[in-house]
Amino acid sequence: MATFLALYRGKTIGEAEIIGVTNDHELVASVALGLLKNPTGNREIGDEAVKAVRKGRRRALKIISEEVGQSA
Numbered sequence: 001m002a003t004f005l006a007l008y009r010g011k012t013i014g015e016a017e018i019i020g021v022t023n024d025h026e027l028v029a030s031v032a033l034g035l036l037k038n039p040t041g042n043r044e045i046g047d048e049a050v051k052a053v054r055k056g057r058r059r060a061l062k063i064i065s066e067e068v069g070q071s072a
Contacts, residue, residue: 003028003064025068032064 004023010016022028036058 003067005031029065029068032061036061036065 002023003025004021005028006021007019008016009019
């Protein structure tokens with residue numbers, strides 16, 4: 001499965017321009033692991049739809065980080 005990272009920069013999302021894209025599996029896994037370790041991703045949310053998205057996103061990040069032997 002192809003996984004890649006894209007880096008954008010700008011004052012707002014609408015103004016952001018793409019800086020670079022990589023599919024380096026170690027870099028992708030490192031960023032995924034960093035996102036998993038982010039404590040703000042663990043806040044309790046009352047909205048069930050948002051909870052489901054976060055749970056699925058965290059599961060996907062864990063799979064990506066494990067592909068190159070890094071673990072959360």
